[in-house]
Amino acid sequence: MTPMPVAVLFRLAWRNLWRNYRRTIIMLAAITLGVWAMLFMTAVMRGMVDDMVQTAVRSLPGHVQIHHPEYRDDPSIANSMPPPDQLLLDALAQAGVVAWAGRVRVPAVITSERDTRGTTLVGIDPEAEAGLSFVADDIVEGRFLGSPDDKGLVVGRKMIDDLETRLGRRVVVMSQDPDNEIIDRGFRIVGVYEAKLENLEEAFVFTGRRYAQSMLNMDESISEIGVLGKSYRDVSDLSHLKQLEGSAREVLPWYELDAYLGTMLSTMDGFVLVWIIVVFLTLSFGLVNTLVMAVFERIREIGLMQALGMRPSMILIQVLLETFLLLAVGLAAGNLLAVVSVAALSDGIDLSIVSEAMQWMGVANVLYPTLEIRDLVTTNVVVIVLGLLAGLSPAWRASRYQPVEALTKV
C-alpha cells in the first residue's frame, strides 16, 4: 500500500482533535495561557533590562569607551591620556561610529556657602556630547554649555537641593592637578539637569572641556573618549577601535565596563530559556495525558485501521500530527495574545509604587515590555520540539497495538 497522502493524514488528525472538543479546548486554553505567560514575562524582563542598559549607557560610558589602562581602577587625573592622535581620529571617522566625544572626568568636591558634596567634574565638548549622553537633552533650568571654553557649571537637580543653592549662584569646586596640588575654583551655576535616576543628579557636574583642562593644569589631556555605535546590542561595528588598544590606552565595550549589566544581559538569555522550559514541563503532563486518553479511546478504531492494512508508522505520524496541530493552534493563540497584551501596554507599566526599589536597581519608573523576535522564535521552537517529544510516547504505543487485541478491547 502506498503511504497515505499528507493531506488526508492532516484532515484525519484535525478531525480527531475535535471529536472530544471539551478536552481539546481545555488543553488549548492551557497551552495558550502557558505560551502567553512565557512571552509576556520575557517581554517585561527584556523591557526592564533594556531600560537599565540604555540608561546606563547614556550616563556617560557610551557603547565603547577609550581611556588610560589604569583609569578604571584609579579614576584620577594622573591617569589621563593625550588627545586622540591622527590614527585614532581616522578610526573614529569610520562608518559604525555614530558619535564620539573626549572628556575630562575627575573626582571633585563641590561646596556652596551651605554644604559640601563629593561628585565628579566632567569637562565636555557640548556639541559632541549631544546624542551621546543624557545631559544635553535633559536641561530643565538655565542653559546647556555653549562651547568647550564655557566657564559655567551645569549641575543636577538633586545636587542643587543638597547644596541649598540655585541657578546663577556661585559654588566652589575642588580637585587636584597632576602634581597633587589642590585646585579650587569658583563656578557660576548656569544650568540644571534632571536624570531618570536621582543618584545621577548628584554624580556629575559639567563644565567646558578646555576650561577644565586649563583649571586642572592638564594641557590638552583628556580622561576618556566615549563612542556611540548604532546599537548597544551589537558593538561589532566598533571593533576596529579595539585594534588601537596599546600600553597607553584601553578600549572597552560597555558590558565589560559595567560587569553587572553585562552579566545581567547574558543571564537574562538563560533565565528566559529556563522559564520557557519550566512552563512547558508543567504543561507537558496535561499534554501527555490528553494524548494518552485520545489514543486510549480509539484503540478499537486503530486496531481496525491496522487490520485494514494501515501501517504502524502511519499511525505514529497521525498521532504526532494531532499533537502538532494541538500545539500549533495553542501557539498561534498564545502568540497573538502576547502581541496584543504587549501592544496594549506600549505606553508602559507604571511602577512608581515601588519607585525607590527601581532607582536602587537602576531602572526608571515606567517599564516598557518589549517582545523580541528571537524570544518569539525560541518560545515557538521550544514548545513545538518538546511538545512533539512528549507526544512520541503515546504515539509509539498507539502504533504498537496488535490489531486483534485492539479490536477486541472493550
Next chain:
Amino acid sequence: MRVDNITLSLAWRNLWRHPRRTWLTVGAMVFSNILLVFMISLQFGMYRVMYDNSLSLITGHLQVQAEGYIDEPRIRSTVPAAGGLANALRQAMPANNVAVRAMAFALVSSAERSFGVQVVGVQPAYEPGVSNLPGLVKQGRFLNASDERAAVIGSSLSRNLKVGLGDELTLFGSGRDGSFAAGIANVVGIFESGSNDIDRSFMQIPLTDFQEIFFMEDQAHSIVVMTPDLFELEPAMATMRYIVDADGLVVHDWDELQPGLKQSVQADMASAWFMYAVLIVLVAFSVLNTQLMSVLDRTREFGIVMALGLAPIRLGRLVFLETGIMAGMGLLLGVAAGSAVVSWFGFYGFTYPGLEEMSARFNLPGRIYPSASFASLVWGPSVVFLACLAAAIYPAAKLLRLQPVAAMRAA
C-alpha cells in the same frame, strides 16, 4: 463533607482504573509543588541575606536624626548632645546596641592623590555593635577609644590614594557653620566590604576628632540602634520615642531609612507571584481536563447508578473525593520531595552563572542558601491543593444536571 467508607474505597478504586492518567495528573502537581517549595524557600533565603547585608553594613535598624535630615542630609541638621542621649538610650534598652555617628563630605588628600570622600565620625567602642564594617578590617585594626587623629578607610580608597597603614591624610571640607574645616588623620586600618562603591567612598574617624574638625561641639547626625530582631521594632521604637523627647528629633525605622530595600523585595515578590500563579493555573487546567474526562468516560455508569436511586449529589461528592485524593498525594509527595531539594541546596547553596557578578553590586554573596520554614514548605503546595479542588467544580457540577436515561444511552 461527610464521607463514608464505601465512597472512599470507590473513589480510590476509580483512580486506579487509569493508573497512567492518575500518575500524570499527580505528577503535574508534584512537579509544580517541588518548584514552588524550592523557589519560595530560595526567595526567603535571599531576602534574609538582603536585609542583613544592607542593614548591618551601615544603616542599622533604627536611627534618631534631626527632622528632615533623612531627605536632605545637611551638616547643620544635627542631634544636639548626642553622646548623652545615646547613653540614656543604652540604659533604657540594654538589649540593643546604640552608637553615635556624624557625617560630612571632605576632600581627602594623601601625598600623591586627592578624592572626595564621605567622612564618618564614629564611637570606636560602640560602632562594632551596630555595624559589621569594623569586622571587615583586613589590614591593621579598627579604631579604639584612645585613638586620636586616626582613620579607617576602604581598600579601593587606599589604593587610589596610594596610602598604606601609618600614612597621613589631610581633610578639607566645610564645618557645621559653613566655615572652612581642615584636619589630619593617620590610617590605622583598611577594610574590604566587597562592594567597590563602599570601599572607595568611606572613611571613618573617631567621633571626637570629627566634632573638632567640623566644629560640631557635642552634636552629631544620627544615633544608630541595632535591635535583636529586625521585625520586632515596636518596643524599641516606643522606648526611643519616649526618651528622645525633644523638638526637631525623629526616630526612623529601617524601612524609612532604606526605602529601596522593602520595595525591592515587594517588586521581586510581585514578579515571583506572577510566575507561581501561571504554574498553579496550568496545573489546575491539567486536573480539570483529567476529571472532566473521567466524568465523561463514566457517563453510562453514572446513569445506571442514578437510575438505581443514587442521589446526584453523592456522585458529585465522589468526583471531589477523587480529586482530593489526587491533590493530597500531590501535596504530600511534593512537600516531601521539595523538602529534600531544599535541604540539599540549604547545605550546598544554590548558584547559577552570573549570579556572583550581579549580587556583588548589592553586596550580596554569590551563593544563595534557601531557608526552609513551615510557611515556605507548605504555602505553595497548599495553594496548588486548593486550585485543584476548585478545578473539580465544573466536572462535578456537570453530574448534577445528568439525566439518568439520556446518560445510560450515551455512547
